[in-house]
Amino acid sequence: MPRTDLKVPFSQKDEAKSLGARWDPTLKVWYVPDGVDIAPLVQWLPVAKEDDLEHEPEFLVRSPYYYVIESATSCWKCFNSTRVFSFVLPEEHEQFELVEGEDEGFTLSANRGEWNCRGYRGTASSVSSLSPQVAKQLSRFTENFKSAYSKAGGRYMMNHCEHCGSKQGDFFMHSEPGGAFFPTSPEQASRMILTKINERFESNCGVGFASDDFLDCMRVQEQG
Ligand SMILES: [Zn+2]
Incomplete structure (x- = not known):
């Protein structure tokens, strides 16, 4: 099961952190750690943009x-x-x-x-x-x-x-x-x-x- 990464704007990082998101300093991305409920974090799931699709x-x-x-x-x-x-x-x-x-x-x-x-x-x-x-x-x-x-x-x-x-x-x-x-x-x-x-x-x-x-x-x- 791959890790779920999040797209968190800088201004919302404290809120995301308080809801369980963790920061990966190597890849510089917020993610959902194992065992954390994803439901409060869905607002930051990356949405596929039409431009990214083939x-x-x-x-x-x-x-x-x-x-x-x-x-x-x-x-x-x-x-x-x-x-x-x-x-x-x-x-x-x-x-x-x-x-x-x-x-x-x-x-x-x-x-x-x-x-x-x-x-x-x-x-x-x-x-x-x-x-x-x-x-x-x-x-x-x-x-x-x-x-x-x-x-x-x-x-x-x-x-x-x-x-x-x-x-x-x-x-x-x-x-x-x-x-x-x-x-x-x-x-x-x-x-x-x-x-x-x-x-x-x-x-x-x-x-x-x-x-x-x-x-x-x-x-x-x-x-x-
Ligand atoms: Zn035959």
């Missing part, structure tokens, strides 16, 4: 590097085992989130927001688009990860069976314990391979943290 970018998820993850699933149609792929993002990955303004005019004025890092490792699912650079990297692993319509409606990039071409939807693999990207034991995770790609990741996708417990059990290899 327009919505083309890709809403980004990371300075990433891993291609290879796992296997049993095809629901032909029952053969097929390799399936996704992306694992490190703690440094960021998601772009629109900021809701307090006054309506601000919210409607533009799709503005900011990059937020939640600090967890995650696996990409419901991938609706990839940057050309990421798509090119993935094409070195598989040609079976491609856009398709899901039964639930909507179009996203899905794995397809290497043997019969059937779609292997994300839901079972990402959201069901024991699924290809939802290991429930070190043994299952040890059959998964992570290949580190030292390039920027950019995509529109969800980032789930179901695999986090066992990521360290997976085999990691550098890009060959």
Whole structure:
């Protein structure tokens, strides 16, 4: 949990101090110390100014590097085992989130927001688009990860069976314990391979943290 900093004008510093705020002499900023009630101090929480926000970018998820993850699933149609792929993002990955303004005019004025890092490792699912650079990297692993319509409606990039071409939807693999990207034991995770790609990741996708417990059990290899 990051520390909450405050924006206290010099003329109000004594009042803020009496309500529990503390001064950080190194960073020269007032903050809310652990155990202090934030409620009386909310008036000094920094408000995002429109000027500080960015327009919505083309890709809403980004990371300075990433891993291609290879796992296997049993095809629901032909029952053969097929390799399936996704992306694992490190703690440094960021998601772009629109900021809701307090006054309506601000919210409607533009799709503005900011990059937020939640600090967890995650696996990409419901991938609706990839940057050309990421798509090119993935094409070195598989040609079976491609856009398709899901039964639930909507179009996203899905794995397809290497043997019969059937779609292997994300839901079972990402959201069901024991699924290809939802290991429930070190043994299952040890059959998964992570290949580190030292390039920027950019995509529109969800980032789930179901695999986090066992990521360290997976085999990691550098890009060959
Ligand atoms: Zn199949």
